Amino acid sequence: MDRKLDAKSLRGLAHPLRVQLLGLLRSDGPATATQLAARVGESSGTTSWHLRQLAEHGFVEEDAERGNRRERWWRAVHEHTVVTTGDFGPDEQGPLASYLYEVASAHYRQSTAFLAERHQWSAEWTGAASLSDTLLSLRPDELGELTRRLHELLAEYRRPPEDGDEQVVVQFQAFPRSKP
Template structure:
């Protein structure tokens, strides 16, 4: 699996809701044209084209040379997953707004995907397999890192080529300290 770790430059390139959405669609559904993406996100092809070029300029997507022609450009994601370490930006006041915008849009996208699933009529076996839970666990920062690592290893164990009967399953992991009550 290929992964990119966001730096200040790539973070600023991604700190736009439409760019995050376009990149997400290319990663989830594969190569597409600006026109095809525009129809899916409710924008003009000119707008999606411009944002796709911005993503390409920062190495986040690339042209799919196996598709298209001089008139029709196909784009694909340049990597499979994104890593952002908040600590990388702790002392970078210039990136604070971009970091907040990026994180907010990622959280909003996760919420939209979950509520879309809940609103759809899935077959019984998928409704029974679905999970949404939260649990409070007392941990140190080191234990949280170990938990995160183990969860990622479990997910990696289940990663395989798609087979008949499969659906793409979105696995969301959120683990963060709860704000302490005062007093």
């Protein structure tokens, strides 16, 4: 399930730590504020406060199946966040830029983590992986169509995990390039 950002939800997510916490809950499953604090190098009080902010904006919720009175577990409500940058006006450009920068930074960290640990993966996995780019000449409508079709293709591969699976990060960016 996707969550489309609007101006109000953007304000609730446009903080680097919140983007990181939501990403961890999505990729690794439910966790406590203390567990997340250890992963991100923050205090449990800080992560707890940011989790409550994410909950207030509908990104996370308490996991009632886990925990007890002393231990609150949190889980992500949605699998994906969708952003249509053209939906945001001039007043939201600061929070939008902050959010998008953090997303791009997370993509960078994931790519460099793979490069640092690629020797730990089998030749089968490293041979199937790709870090590449392609320069195309397109009109805006063609770029929109390409993006739509890529999302459709990715949706075809979504399924519950099976034996032998690994989580695979698929990142793609598609944007116009400034002329030199």
